[in-house]
Amino acid sequence: MRIFILALDGVFDTGLTVLLDALGLANKFAAAQMGGALSFEVSIVGVRKKVKSGQGFAIPVQAIAPDSKPDWVIVPALNTGSPETLVPALGRRDVSQAMEQLRKWHAEGAHIAASCIGTFLLAEAGLLDHGEATTTWWLAPLFRQRYPNVRLDETRMLVPSGRVVTAGAAMGHLDLALWLVRKASPEVAAVVSRYLLADFRSSQAPYIIPNHLAQADPVIQRFERWARDHLKEGFSLEAAADALATSPRTLQRRCQAVLGKSPLSYFQDLRVERARSLVHGSDLDLDAIAVEVGYVDGATLGTLLRDRLGRGVRELRAELR
Incomplete structure (x- = not known):
């Protein structure tokens, strides 16, 4: 399975690393248990040559080839936790370029996923229109008012809708990664979750x-x-x-x-x-x-x-x- 993680400038450090660690562990245990029959080919890609995380660390992104054909594209959150910082970020040039690329990949048949504030990029790109979604719970009022064509339920941790999947706040990145692994192998997902001390959660409601x-x-x-x-x-x-x-x-x-x-x-x-x-x-x-x-x-x-x-x-x- 070929997975692109689309990293933008100011990407949420924890979200990015959790995705990489969970998928990396899945590859390790799949090799041990299944002889390598299951493999996640993960690449960090970007629309810019240089990308820094929200904490200022350089992210080694690959350029997006015109003929690239990912099976899945995952959009981690931006490190913008309030409407005052998020709304201007959605108007950035690199964010607009990323949304255009997401629409292209989706039209070509790729599955698209995002967690936390990354879900706003999917909604802004129109990929969630007339479908169901979840998002980071504390920004649900902004999401609901900005994207009235999306059926939002912020109490849910993870919402598949067609070829698009959204997950909840912050550590929802881990829930998203485990969900992807579980689709490929429930056995491997169970081992990864135990190593990471992470249960499969269906709801954000207790955290709201x-x-x-x-x-x-x-x-x-x-x-x-x-x-x-x-x-x-x-x-x-x-x-x-x-x-x-x-x-x-x-x-x-x-x-x-x-x-x-x-x-x-x-x-x-x-x-x-x-x-x-x-x-x-x-x-x-x-x-x-x-x-x-x-x-x-x-x-x-x-x-x-x-x-x-x-x-x-x-x-x-x-x-x-």
Whole structure:
């Protein structure tokens, strides 16, 4: 399998090295277990002759030959963690050249993949239009507003959609590499994951910090503050809208546009976050925690925690041991 890793100036160091290490280990174990029947031929390519990482290290990129035919092209993240730095980066000349090259490879039949902020390049190039995708969770509001033709679900760790695959934030690069290896050999992928102490993860939801998402929009910020003050009460869309001096319909629209969910769903996210904090930081039993976040009994809260986080109270408390 011929894989190109497309490195741009300011590439996220960890993302690039994780991809190289995971695929390199896969080759090593495939040679030992399968006699070399599985092989990942990995090349770092660039649209510029000289590329530096986000930390300032020189990246040894190869020039892209006009007749190059990769099976897969992977776009690691840029080292730009905020909208203020990301949006200007998307307008760079080398980024535009990279997007043009990605469109060409895709049209010729190559599979394209990206993780974290690299997913923005795929969306900007139009390769995600009318398909499903995930992205780095804290920039999901920007992604959702900038690319309305993409069906975004930032709670998922990895989303295949046609010949394009997107993965989640930061260490999502590792999830992407393991997914590629697993498609070729589940046995080799299992060994690589054990050597790297990396489990196969399906969700980013346990890592999402709700108030970081709220900062993307002033109305949502005010709604978040109101919601935190009313977690013990039953949710009322009308009461929330009235407190924010807006209409229920406007609040619904803003939540959907920025967060991709209803006000009630976001309210439940805040309840889950608060409950998780109490599970970690207090000796309260589940029924007492349920009261603190507005549920009548611990069973209902326990079900919500497991649905949202994939773990129950015992597992959450065990995280701190």
